[in-house]
Amino acid sequence: MIESAILIKQGAEARIYTAPFLTRTAIIKERFSKTYRHPTLDKKLTARRVTQEARCLFKCRKSGVDTPVLYFVNTENSTICMEFIQGMIIKDLLISDNEYIQNKEKQDELAEKIGIALAKVHAVDVIHGDLTTSNLMLRESNLSLVIIDFGLSYVSSLPEDKAVDLYVLEKAFLSTHPNSEEMFANILEYYQKNYKASQGILSKLAEVRLRGRKRSMVG
Structure with a gap:
């Protein structure tokens, strides 16, 4: 999915892309690895951070806060796919x-x-x-x-x-x-x-x- 995505922003922790998802446009957030950390530790910490972000997003939306709709989470490649807000x-x-x-x-x-x-x-x-x-x-x-x-x-x-x-x-x-x-x-x-x-x-x-x-x- 990243292959067809368009990079719109890069911060200290992640790259943000837009990409087609089914019949709509989605946001893909890809956390990148930290080269100063041991690869095994980095993968574990990044996966935990991705999971935590998704859980907080879902928890807020469930409580009635308007947040981007979560489409899917992939901890293997450290990505979150969510609604593109117009x-x-x-x-x-x-x-x-x-x-x-x-x-x-x-x-x-x-x-x-x-x-x-x-x-x-x-x-x-x-x-x-x-x-x-x-x-x-x-x-x-x-x-x-x-x-x-x-x-x-x-x-x-x-x-x-x-x-x-x-x-x-x-x-x-x-x-x-x-x-x-x-x-x-x-x-x-x-x-x-x-x-x-x-x-x-x-x-x-x-x-x-x-x-x-x-x-x-x-x-």
């Missing part, structure tokens, strides 16, 4: 679309979608690991909020891990989208309203922020 990346939307930049109502609608989706992810103890506005999309067909790229995801019930997940997204908002403090505050408000266990996580978030500021001051 839509707009939130990062691009907030940078280029004046309707979202200037319209408070539109921003609040988006904040609600993000907050509810994150609440559902954390409610099933999935930590995304790389929450940025590049990994959030709106489906073209129904404007549903889609979370993508679970490559660094793992399972944890610790409030600290969930707080760090939120902190990563907050840093992404503030560094990429100027004057987005109010929007992120709204995201946390919807997160809290839709997740009963959120209070302890938000308390941890305050601690994580403080540690982040101290590190910035130290340099």
Whole structure:
């Protein structure tokens, strides 16, 4: 299947391709081997990482989070085949679309979608690991909020891990989208309203922020 695929992106951990799958277009994510590791160990660790990503993706989708549909997983060649999402990346939307930049109502609608989706992810103890506005999309067909790229995801019930997940997204908002403090505050408000266990996580978030500021001051 890789032979007929088109490479669209390459990161530090994987190559991303588009390829035909039955009657539709699919995304194929291929994790490549790390040459500095022993081949046997590398194969074992890569297979575990592929399996973990697929499980987190499936767990979130089962809980009602809109994620790419999983088509198949092949641990032998370290690939995951999943749905190709037709839509707009939130990062691009907030940078280029004046309707979202200037319209408070539109921003609040988006904040609600993000907050509810994150609440559902954390409610099933999935930590995304790389929450940025590049990994959030709106489906073209129904404007549903889609979370993508679970490559660094793992399972944890610790409030600290969930707080760090939120902190990563907050840093992404503030560094990429100027004057987005109010929007992120709204995201946390919807997160809290839709997740009963959120209070302890938000308390941890305050601690994580403080540690982040101290590190910035130290340099």
